Amino acid sequence: MTVNKFNLPDVGEGLTEAEIVSWNVKPGDSVAVNDILCEIETAKSLVELPSPFAGTVTELLVPTGVTVDVGTPIISVSDTVAGDPTPADAPVPPAPAAAAPRPAPAQPVPGTAAAPLVGSGPKADAVKRRPRKSSPSPAAASAAVLQPVPAVVPAPVVEPVETQGIWINAGAPDATDTTDAGAHGEAPGRPTLGGTISGLVNRVLAKPPVRKIARDLGIDLADVVPTGARGEVTREDLVSYQAQRDAEVDKADTFWGKSGRPQEQRIERIPVKGVRKATAKAMVESAFAAPHVSIFVDVDASRTMEFVKRLKASRDFEGIKVSPLLILAKAVIWAAARNPSVNATWVDSADGSDSAEIHVKHFMNLGIAAATPRGLMVPNIKNAQDLSLKELALALNDLAITARAGKTQPAQMQGGTLTVTNIGALGIDTGTPIINPGEVAIVAFGTIKQKPWVLDGEVIPRWITTLGGSFDHRVVDGDLSARFMADVAAILEEPALLLD
Numbered sequence: 001m002t003v004n005k006f007n008l009p010d011v012g013e014g015l016t017e018a019e020i021v022s023w024n025v026k027p028g029d030s031v032a033v034n035d036i037l038c039e040i041e042t043a044k045s046l047v048e049l050p051s052p053f054a055g056t057v058t059e060l061l062v063p064t065g066v067t068v069d070v071g072t073p074i075i076s077v078s079d080t081v082a083g084d085p086t087p088a089d090a091p092v093p094p095a096p097a098a099a100a101p102r103p104a105p106a107q108p109v110p111g112t113a114a115a116p117l118v119g120s121g122p123k124a125d126a127v128k129r130r131p132r133k134s135s136p137s138p139a140a141a142s143a144a145v146l147q148p149v150p151a152v153v154p155a156p157v158v159e160p161v162e163t164q165g166i167w168i169n170a171g172a173p174d175a176t177d178t179t180d181a182g183a184h185g186e187a188p189g190r191p192t193l194g195g196t197i198s199g200l201v202n203r204v205l206a207k208p209p210v211r212k213i214a215r216d217l218g219i220d221l222a223d224v225v226p227t228g229a230r231g232e233v234t235r236e237d238l239v240s241y242q243a244q245r246d247a248e249v250d251k252a253d254t255f256w257g258k259s260g261r262p263q264e265q266r267i268e269r270i271p272v273k274g275v276r277k278a279t280a281k282a283m284v285e286s287a288f289a290a291p292h293v294s295i296f297v298d299v300d301a302s303r304t305m306e307f308v309k310r311l312k313a314s315r316d317f318e319g320i321k322v323s324p325l326l327i328l329a330k331a332v333i334w335a336a337a338r339n340p341s342v343n344a345t346w347v348d349s350a351d352g353s354d355s356a357e358i359h360v361k362h363f364m365n366l367g368i369a370a371a372t373p374r375g376l377m378v379p380n381i382k383n384a385q386d387l388s389l390k391e392l393a394l395a396l397n398d399l400a401i402t403a404r405a406g407k408t409q410p411a412q413m414q415g416g417t418l419t420v421t422n423i424g425a426l427g428i429d430t431g432t433p434i435i436n437p438g439e440v441a442i443v444a445f446g447t448i449k450q451k452p453w454v455l456d457g458e459v460i461p462r463w464i465t466t467l468g469g470s471f472d473h474r475v476v477d478g479d480l481s482a483r484f485m486a487d488v489a490a491i492l493e494e495p496a497l498l499l500d
Contacts, residue, residue, distance in 0.1 A: 005073040205232035331491030367419035380416040430466040440472035
């Protein structure tokens with residue numbers, strides 16, 4: 001019998017360590033080549049490690065929650081499989097109990113209570129939560145959630161839902177749902193503009209039994225991350241959402257602890273590792289290495305809102321989640337072509353001298369900042385400049401689904417050239433974002449809300465947003481940054497310019 005040890009590989013480019021998040025096998029299990037052994041968290045993302053060997057697991061060499069260096073042995077696998085006959089000349093050990101054949105490792109399903117992944121559970125909402133509707137007692141609520149769903153139910157029904165904001169995604173995860181913790185939207189409770197935007201509320205997919213459970217528990221289906229095959233909310237999604245909502249309430253009630261204890265004993269110490277550690281290091285280096293300059297511009301986005309409404313009603317975009325972020329992404333690509341130096345990199349001399357180069361990129365890998373419980377991730381859409389509006393919408397949706405499921409791969413976060421961060425999700429008007437390392441520009445997209453606006457000499461309500469841009473002043477001076485932001489604003493004010 002030969003025992004093979006599997007060393008932790010470098011799953012990215014130059015990664016030096018990773019944390020063992022969970023094991024999918026245990027000693028005594030039989031594994032085949034490419035069976036998933038474990039899930040690790042690197043400085044980039046969560047990654048599943050397949051087995052390079054076939055045989056029987058003899059020992060797990062690293063426990064969960066431990067960070068080890070690349071090249072460290074993490075598991076040993078013998079080349080014999082449970083049930084293999086022993087050689088005739090070898091001593092026969094006592095026959096172990098027959099092991100049941102091990103099924104292929106179950107892939108965690110985002111949104112389930114048993115093994116939630118990054119992005120599962122309710123959408124982050126630090127500004128305002130929908131008041132809990134009157135609901136039955138806890139025992140009755142639990143019974144409602146655990147009540148089996150009939151095997152035969154009608155096909156998913158699409159119904160309009162009331163949401164906290166226009167851009168909250170109610171069907172399948174949208175790029176706007178993942179960027180900086182939520183969907184881009186109007187701040188909660190704001191009035192509509194003469195009904196012209198009333199058709200912008202997305203629709204949610206869910207089967208009738210799931211809708212009944214949601215009503216009984218006082219859950220707005222628009223707040224639940226859907227994991228169904230067609231983007232519908234499932235019963236398991238409701239279970240996960242309710243569990244996290246209850247946990248948040250329970251934690252809030254006991255957060256401050258007992259006042260009689262010394263303050264030193266009421267400090268929670270959280271190790272900084274994985275994605276958050278890498279993000280912190282990169283942001284500090286960016287903030288102090290690149291001299292940031294930030295500018296802001298208010299934009300009348302009413303025509304963008306109308307354009308998005310028409311796209312939603314278009315047969316060409318049927319089944320595709322569309323939001324103002326799509327128009328902003330297209331605007332950034334358009335404006336970068338007119339102001340190429342914003343899509344560049346500052347490269348210091350390799351020999352340590354004070355000489356340097358500016359590398360202007362004639363392609364756009366558009367980064368979309370995505371906040372997850374594990375930290376900030378910035379996956380990017382490769383060659384975004386080559387995509388049509390529909391293709392860009394599909395790419396944003398795919399990016400969102402992958403990020404919310406915690407399946408963003410290191411390659412998807414490498415090579416970005418310019419980043420968009422959507423801070424309007426929580427009703428924030430604007431901010432001063434820090435440039436993603438290796439880039440020279442980042443655009444922050446604030447909330448779109450109704451404000452008084454002077455148009456043709458009259459003060460009328462319009463949908464206004466504020467764009468904030470940060471630039472590396474070594475590459476992008478004040479004039480260039482102003483022209484770039486003005487071009488982005490021009491598209492949001494008149495999307496028809498994209499047709500030129």
